[in-house]
Amino acid sequence: MTTTAITPALSGTYTIDPAHSRIGFVARHAMVTKVRGSFNAFNGAVTVDADKPEQSSVDLSIDVDSIDTRNADRDGHLRTNDFLDVANHPTITFRSTDARFDGETLELAGDLTVRGVTQPVTVPFSFEGSATDPFGNQRLGFEGQHAISRKDYGITWNAALETGGVLVSDKIVLEFEISLVKNTNNA
Template sequence: MATTKWKIDPAHSEIQFKVKHLMITNVTGYFEKFDLEVETEGDNFTKAKSIVFTANVDTINTNNQQRDTHLKSADFFDAANHAQLRFVGKQFEPSGEDYLLHGDLTIRGITKPITVKVEAAGTVVDPYGQTKAGFTVEGKIRRKEFGLTWDAVTEAGSVVVSDEIRIHCEIQLVKQA
């Protein structure tokens, strides 16, 4: 069967994360510039031959410039030395009505295996004749496993930033001609 190439539609996709601040509220952030390329066998995503996602760390945005500058610093992502984070999918498997995507995530030069839940929303042809596929991706990682180890504790003993990061992505792929 022929290989089908898919590319992310950045205008209709979002790459977000949430992290607990002071363990009482969530701060939401996202990456403004990212890329995703997928190769499938025909249009069958369960037979994906290649899944490669990258995000430009320098485009991190939490709607607070001071916090964003800190996140780009060596305390966190170290954007000067590690310009991108990268996920390479290894296996896309059915799990009930959804899917599990296993792969390797690299942040700050540290690569760890992760698994995310994927909900497939379907495939449609848009008014311009383009075939598009939609997915919602959710997962969790531990930031300290990737070298994002900055910590602070309040006078009352509360952690300022949690170790757990929740990932939420809305992905729209465009079938390439």
């Protein structure tokens, strides 16, 4: 049975299922097209409190070295000091500081740390529903996106185009498609 509301029965602690989740990003390239990428390794713990949504929390860690834009040369460049500097900053983290839920949208505020720089962000998530999978696991689904300025995180490398503009946009859209699995110790 699938439900479309977060009810008290769904409260508890959850783990992000990386095999059924995606954490990605979109950047404009050469001012004319979008390049999409994702991080293939991440983990996170989520606490859901249906009665007091503001007490819900998220703790997410992303392995920067797992970046994948389907182009090995570009991925290699993104790992360097020009962009994410994986040698000195191997993880991107998000730790929530507040949560508000109106029944359809979860506004999750928190601290996003990229390249050692922490900035406050608020990501709106839509609740996609809940279901029990064939293995008896309680699952919740959320999708969200949020635009950031990469310059806010000290990522300033770029190249000017002969026709005007720059090679890589400052605006990066973060994309989240998250499947949570309820921990069995709070069933």
